[in-house]
Amino acid sequence: MNEAFIMVVFGATGDLARNKLVPALLSLFKQNKLPEDFHIIGFSRRDLTNKSFKDFFINLTSQKEWPNFIDHLSYQQGDFETIEGYKKLIDCLADLDKTSKNPYKRFLYLATPPMHYESILDFLNETGLSKGKNTRIVVEKPFGKDLDTAISLDKKLSHLFEEDQIFRVDHYLGKETVQNMVAFRFANGVFEPVWNKNYIDHVQITFAEEKGIGNRGRFFDGVGILRDVAQNHLMQLIAAVAMEQPRSFTKEALRDERAKVIKAIRPIEENDVSKFVVRGQYSDYTNERNVPSDSNTETFVAMKFFIDTPRLQNVPFYVRIGKKMPKNVVEISIVFIQQCHILFKEYGCPEIGNVLTIRIQPDEEINLRVIAKSPGAKLTLQTVNMKFSYQEQFKTRGIEAYDRVLLDIFAGDQMLFNRSDELASSWRFITKILNGWGNHELRVMNYESGTWGPREANKLIEKDGRRWL
8 A cells, every 4th residue: 555544443452452453454564465654542541641652562572573563553542432532532532643744544443342433433433533535434343232222323323424434344355265265166166066054964164262351341242242242253254155156256246245145144033033033141151241141141052043045045054153162163064965885884984074164263164074994805984184275375475364354444345344234233232132132131151261161052953963063
């Protein structure tokens, strides 16, 4: 990127800015992918000076590039809920504008908890900070708390900005493996003919984290894992698995197909939530910092649902998402209908036949489980893995997700960002589950840290004659 810019980061002292956003900006700076003239202005409630704000980030790392990068950082203290800080921000931006011959591009990055979005947008409007074609707004997930708040927030955004100025971030869309699924599915003729209900038995998706909520207690307890992960990351993985081939490799064509899939997810009605959704909380959650002792917030969700498209009609999707799990793993498994018994039933067919597993993290790879004959005179069958590893195959390291997110924002490329209809459809599905929990007063089920969630999660899939992989 060669155009000078100013990025205002609202919530600049929070976890997202500290752990993802500023490190990604530093990474791009090290790669010479930022212009010479750029400014990052932190806006937050903490009473910090420019120096103490810079020290806040310097203490995170000892990388030698910090001294040069840190010169581009400055700070403006302000409360999100009062206008005074925004007025000071206007003065700060005006002073910077005087130093440049050409107008700066402006990026307003909302890295705050979603409860502050409406207030920030109101004050951006009232002060005129939202005006100008060179201004872009970046909004992090979760976008709202339910369908009604998401629609209200989107109306406010659309009133202040044109659609091509709005970037709704889901950094999972920036991950190499997620992007590769489009190429993997539609550039390889060997998979697409069997990628349908005639050959697929079911699909499993796992989002598992070993760690708990850490220092995010205040934020997480007001959100829960269904809103924090299922409403966004999960929906994008489902779309990648179930979408039809786009008419072209363009922004709108890809977004159209993603939106069609999310809209086609069969809703789980409120009265059926207890049948299709398991809600859990790890055993020591209420001992975490800033978590109420009587919290009913979920740290684990397992669910079963269907996608009503001709391709995957009545193919069950089983999903489990949780914290304090036995290991860190995010993966999709396409389990194909067992064909072995047609010819080899008497020779000991494995319980599960072909499985295609696409791992997003920690190690980006694709595994295909096939059935082969064991060496020897006797006909014995066993499963073996065919593995494709990004790290082993490509010597060039892939771009990190937030690096990619920022580069696309700077370039104005919205291909890997959510569109409003995608968000509305995902919230429509999630809100029915939330209402089912609330209206039927369904309590969370406890599970021990380091396990795969409540026992009911196993029952959810085992009652269908299947098991978690």
